Amino acid sequence: MTSDASHRQAPPAPLHVLGALALELRGDAAVARHALSQAQVGPLADLIARDLAGFAPQAAALELVVVGAHYDPVEVLRPGWPLHHELDQLAVRAPGRREAEGRIVAFGAHEDRLPGTLSPSPDFAGGPLRLVPFLLGGDPDIAARVGDAFETSLLERGMAGADTALAAQEAFGLQVEHARYLTVHDLAAMMAMQYEHAGLAxxxxxxxxxxxxxxxxxxxxxxxxxxxxxxxxxxxxxxxxxxxxxxxxxxxxxxxxxxxxxxxxxxxxxxxxxxxxxxxxxxxxxxxxxxxxxxxxxxxxxxx
Structure with a gap:
């Protein structure tokens, strides 16, 4: 005889929502830090979680994974989304239950080194648009609904809270002109327009x-x-x-x-x-x- 357990299906793999807090910088203002310490990234992650729940309340039921660093768009827009994939892999090993509702996992630097392969490349520093990647994951149905909501709304009304923009500005030591949230698809659409203007269409x-x-x-x-x-x-x-x-x-x-x-x-x-x-x-x-x-x-x- 076969036990009922052998007929149970494995739970569906968590569906992820990939995005970033996009920081548009002012002019040629200096950037003091490209990565935050563990103590610095926690408060910023809390503000990001609050903002995202404001766009789609069910986002509060998902796991949010954030890195305390900012990157050039070319570092985020890569086949296989390696930055987001690294965040997901590191979150698997983070303390606590990953299935816990509303868990926030924030990765900061220890002795100026970020975990895994998260360190921003100095080759792409200095651009006017910097991205703080985030990953939302958990229940596939909830993640799908949140993802759909983000895809239809963030580009138009995804401005970050004023206190979030100020927190990012102070933590990284830079000058923020605008701060908004984007999905990776929003970012790709923006990059397509930039490349068109640069003659790379x-x-x-x-x-x-x-x-x-x-x-x-x-x-x-x-x-x-x-x-x-x-x-x-x-x-x-x-x-x-x-x-x-x-x-x-x-x-x-x-x-x-x-x-x-x-x-x-x-x-x-x-x-x-x-x-x-x-x-x-x-x-x-x-x-x-x-x-x-x-x-x-x-x-x-x-x-x-």
Missing amino acids: PLWPILETALLQPDGEEWLDTPPEPLIHYADGEARIAMFSPPAWHARYAPEAPCDSDDCRAQLNRRYQHFEARLRQIAAVLGAHGVPVTFVHCEDGEQARDQL
Whole structure:
């Protein structure tokens, strides 16, 4: 005979709501601290919990996990959401019952070191928008409702409380112009607009696929942009020799003057600079990049 216990289903895995407290900084004001001590992060986490419950009261029934540090958007917007994943993994080992309703777990620095891989990268310090990531998890039904509420409301009415903004300003030693809450999807939408203004709109479909469908596939195949194929979790970028580039991007009649050849050379150098720029942006977002040397400009797509 089989016992009833063998027919019991395992409880569903907690569903998580991923977001951040976004701090828009004033001008070139100095930033005193990028990470808070354990004693400093607790009061800020309490204020964040209160604010989030104000947007969706059921958020108070979920576990809130916060890190006392601020990051550049490129450190948050990465495939697999590694910062939020690290918060979740660290919360598993935190003291207390994880299923306790309304538990708040806040991670601060000990002797200037944050746990795990939470330390912000100095390579991305100094930007005008800094993010304090948070994670809400627990009962899947409640988390789903809270997540839906946040996705439909935070972008429009997600301003942080005045005391929360002041607490973040004083704790980190920076100057806050605006403080608001965003989901990671809100943040991605904002980044898409920023990249459009920066002339990087053609790259966004690659980044969006890497973020939201990391197992998916996407192409950038719109000359004069570099040729990129995202698949299997990496971006493969075609690198062309001058003749191969000429065949793909400038197939007009061969030049017969020094001026024409100089103009083509400048276009090729511009293409190489654009390729380096795009590769750097992908790398900043944690998307692995592989360069593929293509000697045949017309058949390059087949090589990617």
